[in-house]
Amino acid sequence: xxxxxxxxxIIDVAARAGVSKSSAARVLAGTGNISDDTRDRVLKxxxxxxxxxxxxxxxxxxxxxxxLGLVIPDITNPFWADVARxxxxxxxxxxxxxxxxxxxxxxxxxAAHLRTLHRARVxxxxxxxxxxxxxxxxxxxxxxxxxxxxAERFAGAASVGSDIGQAVQLGMDHLVYKGHPLPHVIVGxxxxxxxxxxxNAVYRHVTARDLDPADLVIEDGEYTFEGGRAAMGRILDxxxxxxxxxxxxxxxxAIGALMAVRDHGLxxxxxxxxxxxxxxxxxxFTWPGLTSIAKPGRAIGARAxxxxxxxxxxxxxxxxxxxPCTLIERESLADLAQPPRKLSVAGRN
Amino acid sequence: xxxxxxxxxIIDVAARAGVSKSSAARVLAGTGNISDDTRDRVLKxxxxxxxxxxxxxxxxxxxxxxxLGLVIPDITNPFWADVARxxxxxxxxxxxxxxxxxxxxxxxxxAAHLRTLHRARVxxxxxxxxxxxxxxxxxxxxxxxxxxxxAERFAGAASVGSDIGQAVQLGMDHLVYKGHPLPHVIVGxxxxxxxxxxxNAVYRHVTARDLDPADLVIEDGEYTFEGGRAAMGRILDxxxxxxxxxxxxxxxxAIGALMAVRDHGLxxxxxxxxxxxxxxxxxxFTWPGLTSIAKPGRAIGARAxxxxxxxxxxxxxxxxxxxPCTLIERESLADLAQPPRKLSVAGRN
DNA sequence: GTGAAAGCGCTAACAG
DNA sequence: CTGTTAGCGCTTTCAC
Numbered sequence: 001x002x003x004x005x006x007x008x009x010i011i012d013v014a015a016r017a018g019v020s021k022s023s024a025a026r027v028l029a030g031t032g033n034i035s036d037d038t039r040d041r042v043l044k045x046x047x048x049x050x051x052x053x054x055x056x057x058x059x060x061x062x063x064x065x066x067x068l069g070l071v072i073p074d075i076t077n078p079f080w081a082d083v084a085r086x087x088x089x090x091x092x093x094x095x096x097x098x099x100x101x102x103x104x105x106x107x108x109x110x111a112a113h114l115r116t117l118h119r120a121r122v123x124x125x126x127x128x129x130x131x132x133x134x135x136x137x138x139x140x141x142x143x144x145x146x147x148x149x150x151a152e153r154f155a156g157a158a159s160v161g162s163d164i165g166q167a168v169q170l171g172m173d174h175l176v177y178k179g180h181p182l183p184h185v186i187v188g189x190x191x192x193x194x195x196x197x198x199x200n201a202v203y204r205h206v207t208a209r210d211l212d213p214a215d216l217v218i219e220d221g222e223y224t225f226e227g228g229r230a231a232m233g234r235i236l237d238x239x240x241x242x243x244x245x246x247x248x249x250x251x252x253x254a255i256g257a258l259m260a261v262r263d264h265g266l267x268x269x270x271x272x273x274x275x276x277x278x279x280x281x282x283x284x285f286t287w288p289g290l291t292s293i294a295k296p297g298r299a300i301g302a303r304a305x306x307x308x309x310x311x312x313x314x315x316x317x318x319x320x321x322x323x324p325c326t327l328i329e330r331e332s333l334a335d336l337a338q339p340p341r342k343l344s345v346a347g348r349n
Numbered sequence: 350x351x352x353x354x355x356x357x358x359i360i361d362v363a364a365r366a367g368v369s370k371s372s373a374a375r376v377l378a379g380t381g382n383i384s385d386d387t388r389d390r391v392l393k394x395x396x397x398x399x400x401x402x403x404x405x406x407x408x409x410x411x412x413x414x415x416x417l418g419l420v421i422p423d424i425t426n427p428f429w430a431d432v433a434r435x436x437x438x439x440x441x442x443x444x445x446x447x448x449x450x451x452x453x454x455x456x457x458x459x460a461a462h463l464r465t466l467h468r469a470r471v472x473x474x475x476x477x478x479x480x481x482x483x484x485x486x487x488x489x490x491x492x493x494x495x496x497x498x499x500a501e502r503f504a505g506a507a508s509v510g511s512d513i514g515q516a517v518q519l520g521m522d523h524l525v526y527k528g529h530p531l532p533h534v535i536v537g538x539x540x541x542x543x544x545x546x547x548x549n550a551v552y553r554h555v556t557a558r559d560l561d562p563a564d565l566v567i568e569d570g571e572y573t574f575e576g577g578r579a580a581m582g583r584i585l586d587x588x589x590x591x592x593x594x595x596x597x598x599x600x601x602x603a604i605g606a607l608m609a610v611r612d613h614g615l616x617x618x619x620x621x622x623x624x625x626x627x628x629x630x631x632x633x634f635t636w637p638g639l640t641s642i643a644k645p646g647r648a649i650g651a652r653a654x655x656x657x658x659x660x661x662x663x664x665x666x667x668x669x670x671x672x673p674c675t676l677i678e679r680e681s682l683a684d685l686a687q688p689p690r691k692l693s694v695a696g697r698n
Numbered sequence: 699g700t701g702a703a704a705g706c707g708c709t710a711a712c713a714g
Numbered sequence: 715c716t717g718t719t720a721g722c723g724c725t726t727t728c729a730c
Contacts, residue, residue, distance in 0.1 A: 009707055020717045025709065032710095033715055056408045056470045057707035060722050065405060067448075067469070075437065078630075081430045088424065088451055092462075097469045099416075100449045102437055113441075120416070120446045121405045225634075255634050262636070281427075282631035285574075285604050287611070358723055369701045374725060381726095382699060406723035409706050 086301025107131030168201035179336025228256025289330030435650025456480030517550035528685025577605025638679030
């Protein structure tokens with residue numbers, strides 16, 4: 001294969017069009033005043049020689065590389081993949097290239113990727129901060145937008161994430177609608193910021209309906225399949241009468257809980273109802289399908305890139321955006337509000 | 350936030366070190382002969398002013414941008430995310446940045462992304478070709494490596510993919526081992542190249558064991574959940590006695606098949622055994638867990654980048670690499686080889 | 699071993 | 715409206 005074919009430059013175009021380099025440049029960059037005739041000839045010449053702008057050179061001259069960076073924990077995680085996709089699409093619209101990096105929730109890796117981005121001269125970056133490197137980013141003088149739940153720990157930076165309050169509200173309302181006024185809650189470990197935010201929203205909802213918050217049963221564990229399974233196991237070991245309703249703060253935990261229900265010889269949704277949170281694709285394939293509150297991953301990615309571009313253009317909005325979550329209704333929630341209707345399956349047995 | 354802090358250049362470093370621009374450059378690039386003293390002073394100066402090489406400028410001068418491109422159908426698809434991750438990691442090791450694009454299996458989008466890559470002056474690209482744009486890539490004179498099953502349609506290009514023959518062999522062997530000598534096969538539509546390759550391998554395995562290939566039951570459908578569900582439905586409508594064994598050419602179809610089994614009031618693995626192909630994460634959360642042959646996505650991505658780098662460096666190997674698949678054993682396959690052992694669950698009912 | 703100088707492809711004053 | 719000129723930051727001859 002012919003490697004390194006010499007690519008035509010603006011000089012070739014100018015020569016062929018019989019104009020000066022700068023006239024050609026003006027036409028090609030679409031700036032300044034140009035006579036129709038000149039424009040025509042330059043455009044034709046460019047076409048003829050197969051000219052393609054060298055963005056490396058443009059970048060060098062203008063200080064704008066046309067590249068954006070994205071640093072997320074793991075592209076292999078469906079939520080983050082979704083975020084990446086949103087960012088990609090929005091970047092493509094803006095004719096920007098996106099450099100994507102995975103940090104594995106590791107501060108050192110994150111720092112390394114940030115440095116790489118800086119060296120690559122990206123115009124700005126969207127990052128889900130796992131450590132305090134964001135301060136470095138700021139010091140670099142690189143425009144950036146933060147995403148995810150940990151984003152708000154950092155003052156003075158634009159951020160976009162999902163609206164946990166609205167999400168919990170949505171979930172609790174749905175639970176109430178289906179006849180589960182006071183679900184048991186499975187949340188993450190104490191150390192995590194998201195836990196607090198989630199719980200606060202739950203309490204707000206409970207107190208707003210004049211229910212006794214002390215009746216709320218809370219179990220916690222790691223944000224994993226096993227964490228959810230163990231937490232659910234504990235609940236089941238304790239409580240053995242009547243229907244149990246669960247609101248899990250994370251789909252992996254919800255799926256783990258589902259497994260625990262089976263382990264205990266119970267059925268979902270007949271004996272136990274489960275509502276998840278995240279909207280991961282795997283929830284569609286569990287049995288029963290997992291009803292869940294979906295985070296708008298794609299929208300978050302897209303919005304973050306949008307904010308970033310604004311910031312790069314100097315229209316720094318520096319805002320905190322919270323995007324609404326949506327309900328994905330599948331089969332893991334029994335309809336207790338109208339007992340005779342949906343529970344026929346259970347009744348038949 | 351301080352936008353556009355002037356970043357120190359090689360000139361600043363040279364001035365501070367009290368040497369010429371070129372000496373500084375030599376030290377910083379690690380080329381040419383330099384006295385220890387000079388090197389020391391330059392390095393110290395660089396450190397002091399916080400110098401960082403401008404890769405845009407380097408790229409312009411050297412014709413190497415240090416960037417690689419990756420074009421896959423959809424970063425949101427777990428297999429492709431895995432490929433992207435492998436590529437990312439390998440690129441990071443080589444100190445390259447990776448531009449990632451999703452083509453949505455759309456030729457036009459693919460072409461657009463390829464053009465963007467070309468304009469961004471990437472040094473090479475890894476692409477899963479959905480259309481015939483790869484010819485363009487070749488014409489561009491851009492080094493590239495193809496990935497995925499459609500890759501081999503293109504002559505004269507390096508490619509890396511999974512070893513379908515070995516994968517099917519592995520699956521069939523496992524099926525035999527578990528007492529399912531002649532599974533029904535659910536494959537993709539006739540138009541797809543992967544179908545043929547899969548079926549050929551199945552036939553090879555069957556004939557090698559002196560079984561009658563005419564006994565092989567083949568159903569096809571789209572490579573989707575619904576496709577698998579429908580195909581399985583047809584099988585179930587026809588065949589109603591004894592255990593049914595299924596080898597699906599794709600996990601989504603396998604999961605669809607699982608659903609069809611439930612639709613028909615049957616149980617997996619007691620009445621129907623299912624073996625999938627892909628190893629998608631969701632297979633861990635179905636009930637029962639899906640036994641599947643996993644494609645080495647991450648390894649494919651990593652290997653592709655490796656080949657690409659070799660090719661860029663002029664050691665064009667131009668080879669076709671086939672990476673082996675592995676078996677993920679979960680619960681969707683009954684052990685028919687030793688009836689009394691595992692089928693106790695079914696027996697109890 | 700080191701420095702001076704040319705130039706990668708493009709843009710942006712500055713004259714004309 | 716157009717051409718001339720001077721760089722952006724770096725590498726790379728080519729002399730010394």
